[in-house]
Amino acid sequence: MSEHQAKKRFGQNFLHDPQVIERIIRSINPQPEDVLVEIGPGLGALTAPLLAKTGGLQVVEIDRDVIPRLREACAHSDKLHILQADALRVDYAQFAQPGKRLRLVGNLPYNISTPLLFHLLEQSAVIHDMHFMLQKEVVERMVALPGEDAYGRLSVALAARCEVAYLFKVGPGAFKPAPKVDSAIVRLIPRAPDFEIADQRQFDRVITQAFSQRRKTLANALRGVADADTIRAAGIDPGIRAERLHARDFARLAALLPSAGH
Template identity: 55%
Template sequence: MNGHRPRKRFGQHFLTSRTVIQALVEAIAPRADDPMVEIGPGLGALTRALLPHLRALHVVELDRDLISGLETLAAQGPAQLLIHQGDALRFDFADLARQLGRPLRVVGNLPYNISTPLIFHLLEAGPQIADMHFMLQKEVVDRLAAAPGGKDYGRLSVMVQAYCQVAPLFHVPPGAFNPPPKVDSAVVRLLPLTQPLVPPERRAGFARLVAAAFAQRRKTLANTLKGLLDPEAIRACGVDPGARAETLAVADFVRLAAALHNRGA
């Protein structure tokens, strides 16, 4: 397992820093009975650090070449390590939560090339996710946590903040990984809201509206939302149709999506 060569196509950068691993475990604060799932355990560095705190740990790993090493780790005990070989983007997290009878705690050093779609996939599991702790590219964490008006604020900020509290935790330098990535990383905590700002029946319309609003950042809402909402409808939501998407709060998008839903769109 230690002889495994990181694969570019899987976006593999294996976490090796004991200091960072310990800080991540402290942030997660695992408890023995937690229904914990690790995405992309890789060579098992974080896995080994989590296992002493848990009775059982589920891991989802795509790379078949890493499974035998994880199976060796599973045989060592004392905690139960349950290995799911497959693509986390297609894994049914909600179904696993139902099997375990409780919402999942999800952790992982996520491959940079799938981090955003994977977060969206997890958001679809809704109340079946208790919390998420991820190592991500720092610029992605900056975008997740961004406030209106800044350059980092965009579609990802709005889509995630409508469903989660976002808390950046700490910075991680490239040297904490093998091979070192060309960018800085950061750890973030995503805590799903007890009551998401967007109800299930409006999710699709909300996603469509936010994507359209940010598709051309320099254009006004009157232009970007043409075909979805006219200027009068935008103004009726308390939003200036002459404004740009990056200036709107998440709550503004929620009201616009409600108007879209009421029109049957």
């Protein structure tokens, strides 16, 4: 087969560095009994070694043109199950097995990484863990703590939903074509927060609004959502910026506001 040309519209950058691939596989540590789902397998750089270590592998791939190459890379194994679909629209519960939650893996297209993370976290009841390759800058935002430059809406939203660990950086040379940015491997383990979120929709609305104009004080950023007295009632100084607050602070404030509705 001739070389597959990466498609910009699918955000394709194919992993090819054997050392990076081996390090990712070691980080995932797949076991034969795991229910593994790979998102965006592309040409199978991770698919083949994952398949070698497990009893079966489900993959979700949007680009029908890579599927013959993917099958070839996996020696046409009958343990490989391919769903040709948009990862953003898939119901991942269909892959779960009785008593076994999913382990998700993927070199995610950077142009859909954040909406895809939220789509997956909405289905966290069926997910054990996730190991993803993402743009390094996004991973830095995911793990950032209050007061750090990268801290923002994504940091808070994830802190309320899962444990997030930055595993290691991957340089552009590990891909074809080489992206213009560094990448990183991140591990996410869904879990309930150690504080109460009375209304998830309201919590998300508050953090979105609070960080929409991050240089403003909370009182100004949340105008129309929460007034200064309500912010004080939550034990928060209305004169500080959103980047100083922990997820639990936002949850306390959101609990004082009327329901966001559905």
